[in-house]
Amino acid sequence: MPELPEVHTILRQIEPEILHKKVTDFSVTGKGLKLIAPLDQQLFTERIVKRKILELRRHGKFMVFELDDGQKIIGHLRMSGRLSVSRWPLTHKHNRLQLKFADGTYLNFIDTRRFATFHLLKTNQKYPGLDKLGPDALSPNLTAKILHQKLKTRKKNIYSALLDQSVIAGLGNIYVNESLFASKSYPKRSAGSLTLNETKLLLKNIRKILSTAINLKGTTLLDKTYLDGGGKEGKFYNLLRVYDREAKPCFVCTTKIKRIRIGNRSVYFCPKCQT
DNA sequence: AGGGGTACCTGCGGGC
DNA sequence: TGCCCGCAGGTACCCC
Numbered sequence: 311m312p313e314l315p316e317v318h319t320i321l322r323q324i325e326p327e328i329l330h331k332k333v334t335d336f337s338v339t340g341k342g343l344k345l346i347a348p349l350d351q352q353l354f355t356e357r358i359v360k361r362k363i364l365e366l367r368r369h370g371k372f373m374v375f376e377l378d379d380g381q382k383i384i385g386h387l388r389m390s391g392r393l394s395v396s397r398w399p400l401t402h403k404h405n406r407l408q409l410k411f412a413d414g415t416y417l418n419f420i421d422t423r424r425f426a427t428f429h430l431l432k433t434n435q436k437y438p439g440l441d442k443l444g445p446d447a448l449s450p451n452l453t454a455k456i457l458h459q460k461l462k463t464r465k466k467n468i469y470s471a472l473l474d475q476s477v478i479a480g481l482g483n484i485y486v487n488e489s490l491f492a493s494k495s496y497p498k499r500s501a502g503s504l505t506l507n508e509t510k511l512l513l514k515n516i517r518k519i520l521s522t523a524i525n526l527k528g529t530t531l532l533d534k535t536y537l538d539g540g541g542k543e544g545k546f547y548n549l550l551r552v553y554d555r556e557a558k559p560c561f562v563c564t565t566k567i568k569r570i571r572i573g574n575r576s577v578y579f580c581p582k583c584q585t
Numbered sequence: 586a587g588g589g590g591t592a593c594c595t596g597c598g599g600g601c
Numbered sequence: 602t603g604c605c606c607g608c609a610g611g612t613a614c615c616c617c
Contacts, residue, residue, distance in 0.1 A: 389595095390594090422596070423593085423594045424593080424594050424595075425593065465587075466587080470588085533596090533597075535596095573589075574589095574590080
C-alpha cells in the first residue's frame with residue numbers, strides 16, 4: 311500500500327491538524343497492542359500525555375514524529391495502515407489507536423491487516439529499521455553517481471535492488487514497476503549492468519513519477535485500501551502504465567503487458583519496450 | 586554478506 | 602451458498 315507519495319501526502323495533510331497541540335489522551339483497541347510493542351497502553355500514555363508534536367518528517371516510507379521533550383515516534387503504515395484526523399472518537403472497525411489533543415482533535419491510526427507499527431522512542435534511542443535506510447528517493451543528496459555505485463555492487467536484478475530500502479528509500483512495488491517501464495529497463499536485468507547514463511535516466515524517471523504521484527495524492531487501486539489523510543482516493547491510478555495492467559496493451563507499442571513473479575511479488579512490464 | 590523463503594494479518598474475488 | 606485457494610501497496614527474521 312503506502313509508498314513514498316502516499317506517506318508524504320498523509321503527513322502533509324495531518325500536519326496542520328496536530329502540530330503544536332498538547333496530547334491529552336491515548337488509547338489502543340484490543341487488537342492494536344502489537345503495533346506499540348514493547349510498550350503497552352499505560353506506559354505509552356504516561357510518556358506521551360502533555361507532550362506536543364513539534365515536527366513531522368518522512369524518510370522513505372517511515373514517519374517520524376518529533377516530540378517537545380526529545381522523544382520521538384517512528385511509524386510505518388506497511389500494507390494497510392492509514393492515518394485520519396477527526397473531531398470525535400472514530401468508530402471504525404479497524405481503528406487500532408488514537409491520540410487525543412487538547413482542542414478535541416483526534417489522530418486515528420487505522421490498519422486492517424495489523425502489520426503497521428507505531429513505536430515511541432526515548433531521546434537518542436536507536437531504531438534499526440530507520441538506521442538501515444539508504445538515501446530517500448527525493449533527497450538532493452542522492453545523486454545518480456551514488457545510486458550507480460550502489461547498484462554496481464549488487465548481483466541481484468534491478469527490480470529487487472530498487473525495492474531494497476537500504477539502496478534507495480521510498481519505492482514500493484507500484485512505483486518500481488512504473489519507473490522501470492519509463493526507463494525501458496527489463497526488471498530482471500542485473501542491477502550492476504546499468505551504465506551511469508542509464509542510472510541518470512532511471513533516477514530522473516523515479517523522481518518525476520514520485521513527484522507526479524505526490525501532486526495527485528498517491529495511488530488508490532481498485533480495492534480502495536489506500537485513502538489519504540482526508541479519506542479521499544489518490545488519483546495516480548489513472549496514470550499507471552504497467553502496474554495492474556496484465557494483458558492490456560502497452561501505451562507505447564500496444565504489446566500486451568506481462569506479469570511475472572519475482573520473489574513472490576507481481577512484476578508488470580512490456581516485453582517489447584523493456585530490455 | 587547477500588539472497589531466498591517465510592511469517593506476520595485480514596479481506597476479497599474466483600473457481601468449483 | 603459456501604469453502605478453499607491465491608493474492609494484496611511491506612518489512613523483519615530465519616537460514617544457507
